[in-house]
Amino acid sequence: MHLIFSRLAITVAVLALGASAVLAQAPKKVALVGGMLITGREEQPLHHAAVLIEGNRIVAVGPMDQVKIPADATVIDTSNKTMLPGLIDTHVHVVLVGHGDYPRYFKWLDDHKQEYPLSRIMDISAKQLLMAGVTSGVDLGSPLQEVLDLRTRINKGMPGPRLQVSGPWLTRHVAIFPANYQIDVKSPEMAASEVERLANAGVDVIKAHSGLTREDYFAIVQAAHKHNIKVHAHIYDEESVRNAFDAGVDVLQHVGSAGLPEYSKQLQYDLARSGRPVVPTVYHRAWLYPDTIDFPERLDDPEFKEELGEPLYSEVMDSFKNFASLGYFQRVDREQFFGDKSIRQWIDGGEVVSMGTDNGTPANFHKDALWREMKVFVDHGMSPMRVIIDATRVNARNVMGIRDLGTVEPGKLADVIAVDGNPLADISVLGRVDVVVKDGVIYKGAPAPATKKK
Numbered sequence: 001m002h003l004i005f006s007r008l009a010i011t012v013a014v015l016a017l018g019a020s021a022v023l024a025q026a027p028k029k030v031a032l033v034g035g036m037l038i039t040g041r042e043e044q045p046l047h048h049a050a051v052l053i054e055g056n057r058i059v060a061v062g063p064m065d066q067v068k069i070p071a072d073a074t075v076i077d078t079s080n081k082t083m084l085p086g087l088i089d090t091h092v093h094v095v096l097v098g099h100g101d102y103p104r105y106f107k108w109l110d111d112h113k114q115e116y117p118l119s120r121i122m123d124i125s126a127k128q129l130l131m132a133g134v135t136s137g138v139d140l141g142s143p144l145q146e147v148l149d150l151r152t153r154i155n156k157g158m159p160g161p162r163l164q165v166s167g168p169w170l171t172r173h174v175a176i177f178p179a180n181y182q183i184d185v186k187s188p189e190m191a192a193s194e195v196e197r198l199a200n201a202g203v204d205v206i207k208a209h210s211g212l213t214r215e216d217y218f219a220i221v222q223a224a225h226k227h228n229i230k231v232h233a234h235i236y237d238e239e240s241v242r243n244a245f246d247a248g249v250d251v252l253q254h255v256g257s258a259g260l261p262e263y264s265k266q267l268q269y270d271l272a273r274s275g276r277p278v279v280p281t282v283y284h285r286a287w288l289y290p291d292t293i294d295f296p297e298r299l300d301d302p303e304f305k306e307e308l309g310e311p312l313y314s315e316v317m318d319s320f321k322n323f324a325s326l327g328y329f330q331r332v333d334r335e336q337f338f339g340d341k342s343i344r345q346w347i348d349g350g351e352v353v354s355m356g357t358d359n360g361t362p363a364n365f366h367k368d369a370l371w372r373e374m375k376v377f378v379d380h381g382m383s384p385m386r387v388i389i390d391a392t393r394v395n396a397r398n399v400m401g402i403r404d405l406g407t408v409e410p411g412k413l414a415d416v417i418a419v420d421g422n423p424l425a426d427i428s429v430l431g432r433v434d435v436v437v438k439d440g441v442i443y444k445g446a447p448a449p450a451t452k453k454k
């Protein structure tokens with residue numbers, strides 16, 4: 001009965017629109033064919049698979065000899081590659097590019113406003129993320145209007161990940177960032193009214209940064225939840241995590257990454273039982289530092305030079321001259337001492353773990369931060385399949401709250417990437433992204449988005 005009625009309704013709609021209008025609006029079809037498919041669900045990969053996309057939705061998934069590819073589809077050959085859901089990074093900073101020294105970087109930006117307005121920096125970062133296979137992300141700390149404008153540009157088709165943005169963060173410890181990146185909270189009432197203001201301005205999430213009181217967290221969460229907005233807390237020590245957790249903070253950022261002993265069993269148990277996601281952001285100091293000291297050549301990337309352009313590229317490279325003495329790495333010894341135990345508390349404890357990188361921080365580049373973060377978890381015993389699911393389905397549904405994102409299944413949003421090789425055997429192949437499709441649009445991998453079928 002329902003089917004008949006809905007068909008009738010469609011027929012009426014088609015007649016009303018006129019046949020030519022319907023034809024002109026036929027959704028674009030894209031097919032990725034031949035490679036292994038990791039769907040983002042807990043199941044074995046599908047070999048020699050095909051994924052068919054119409055408009056911005058996935059419409060068919062299966063073995064390539066069973067999925068019928070329409071003649072008018074644009075076909076991308078993914079043989080010898082692995083297809084998987086677009087990666088999601090739940091902690092990005094589009095205003096940063098990996099420069100080694102914040103005060104110097106912000107002074108430089110101030111002195112080069114003409115050539116490098118913040119919008120240009122953000123566009124560069126957004127593109128780097130997308131080309132690295134990051135099709136969605138959460139930006140946690142940018143000037144308000146600038147980041148809302150970036151989100152609009154991306155939603156209109158500029159290359160970049162689907163973004164949730166916090167705008168400036170709330171804190172009681174004003175940091176070395178310029179004033180428009182942070183809100184200096186003086187009382188819980190002020191915290192609540194600032195959340196109200198940000199929510200009305202259109203932010204997707206709130207970032208509660210450091211130094212806040214227990215009462216602040218309660219006020220912030222209450223105000224944010226009234227608007228159906230999640231709160232991300234930037235926290236390290238047990239007491240802050242406990243305060244944020246008790247207040248109902250939705251996502252716990254940076255936990256277990258600051259060179260502190262493991263959390264108490266009670267806190268770990270409460271976090272695991274709650275199912276609230278933790279975003280440990282572990283790579284960017286304890287592992288990034290030795291990786292860069294061992295192989296400083298990672299900094300000399302001709303693609304990076306092209307993306308940043310001059311004189312920004314030279315400025316960033318110059319900031320690494322005394323890499324070992326950068327202020328950002330002064331606690332690396334403690335972070336390394338506790339690093340293995342810190343990360344294992346999340347792997348063994350059963351918490352919902354989300355992959356986020358804090359990228360843009362010193363030498364933590366948009367182009368490679370996420371696979372490096374994922375590799376640390378694999379190196380410490382998390383299965384590559386779990387890590388991939390954490391960076392896709394868990395990030396989409398448990399952190400961003402988007403139900404139809406993060407898996408390659410019929411009906412879901414068409415964010416699919418293909419990488420060169422098998423990430424279940426070697427997770428670092430996630431650094432070799434050959435194909436990026438976001439919302440059904442091909443951003444990387446032949447054929448180009450503007451061209452029709454080959």
Ligand SMILES: [Zn+2]
Nearest residue numbers: 140234253254
């Ligand atoms: Zn943070």
Ligand SMILES: [Zn+2]
Nearest residue numbers: 091093140358
């Ligand atoms: Zn951050």
